Amino acid sequence: MTIPDYTLRYSQKAKYLQVRISTKGLEVVVPGLKRVSQTVIDKFLEQKKAWIIRHWQRLLHAEETRVIVPLELPASLALRAIEQTWEVLYVGTGVSRIRCIANQSRQIKLLGDITNQLHCIRSLKEWLKTIAERHLSGQLEMLASEYGLPFGQLSFRYTKTRWGSCSSDKNISLCCRLLFLPPHLVKHVMLHELCHTKVMSHGVRFWKLLGKLDERCDANRAELRKATEYVPFWAR
Numbered sequence: 001m002t003i004p005d006y007t008l009r010y011s012q013k014a015k016y017l018q019v020r021i022s023t024k025g026l027e028v029v030v031p032g033l034k035r036v037s038q039t040v041i042d043k044f045l046e047q048k049k050a051w052i053i054r055h056w057q058r059l060l061h062a063e064e065t066r067v068i069v070p071l072e073l074p075a076s077l078a079l080r081a082i083e084q085t086w087e088v089l090y091v092g093t094g095v096s097r098i099r100c101i102a103n104q105s106r107q108i109k110l111l112g113d114i115t116n117q118l119h120c121i122r123s124l125k126e127w128l129k130t131i132a133e134r135h136l137s138g139q140l141e142m143l144a145s146e147y148g149l150p151f152g153q154l155s156f157r158y159t160k161t162r163w164g165s166c167s168s169d170k171n172i173s174l175c176c177r178l179l180f181l182p183p184h185l186v187k188h189v190m191l192h193e194l195c196h197t198k199v200m201s202h203g204v205r206f207w208k209l210l211g212k213l214d215e216r217c218d219a220n221r222a223e224l225r226k227a228t229e230y231v232p233f234w235a236r
Contacts, residue, residue, distance in 0.1 A: 003045055003052055005157040008165050010200065017044045021055050024160035030168075038152075038169040073120055074232060075110070077128075079179045081186045082135045088124070090114040098123040100198065121234050125158060125176070128235070132156045132176045140172065140190050147213055149194040161188070163189045163224070166196035180231045188220035 006019075006026040010102045017036065018029040026147065030036050039203070045052070070100040077086040084106060091111045098112040100123045110120055131154055144150055152171040159165075163181075166176045178186050191213050209216045229236065 003049055004056055005159075006045075007157070008041075008167055015043065015058055019045070019048055019052060021052070021059060023059070024193055025158075026052065026056065029053045031186075036166055038167050038171055041167070053208065072234070073114075073117060074124070074234060077124075077232075079131070080182045080230065082131075082178045083183070090120070100124070100127050102127065105199055125235065128179055129156050129158075129176045130173070132179055136174060136178060136186070139186070140174070140194075143190050147191075147194065149197050151197050163227075164193040166200075167191045168200060170197045172197075177231050178236060180235065182230070184216070185220060185224055185227055188214055188217070188224065204235070 004026050006028050008028050008030055010030050010032040012032040013028050014031045016031060017040075020027045027236065028041060031177050032091070042092050054189075058152070073090065074088050076088055086102070086106045086108050089107060089109045091109055092114045093111050095112045098110055098114070098116070098119045101111065103109075103110045108124070110123055113120070114120060128227070136156070136216070137154055140154060140232060149172070152169050155173045157173055158177070159173070159175045162175060162235065164172065164180060174189070174193070178189060181189075192210060195206055195210045199209060207217075214220060
């Protein structure tokens, strides 16, 4: 088993790297007053791999055995970020696993044991991640070029509490759920992370830079606090 996706949280109080596991996911706490490279973080996680996997499996087992409230599977997906709406069709077959097929008519077909809601949702999330990589990557690259803010690697994850993050090595991670947000909020999040390639902390210099690039910075920040409302319940 590999180490699950994680988020980075920079803490001014932390004196050393830490890992935390909760229902919100795996979090790596990075000392905000130190310059910690991605290489150091990767080495630290490798050293903690056995511990992380052991506790992660316990969490997954606890999640699987708790009472699950039935979710209403979506009939369509409104991907505001790329101004697309996809129809979702469910086709029951004798195969236990779920297979996802998308066509040019913007239809998604889930084939298999469609009575297994968790498997259906997992399949839809995997498809969303592919779409995010295909469409949002280019948007970030265009913004980076336009404003002269180059970044390192880009990854897409299903983070619980963050729309994006940027490491000290200028590697950016974006949340797949951004696809459900309006374009202006997606741009705001991308500019936010690109500004971190210049200023890591959320100090005066950072907000001044972001405000210069995003004229509606304050309004977008306020709207982003409630942006979870754009995300359907099954995808949260």
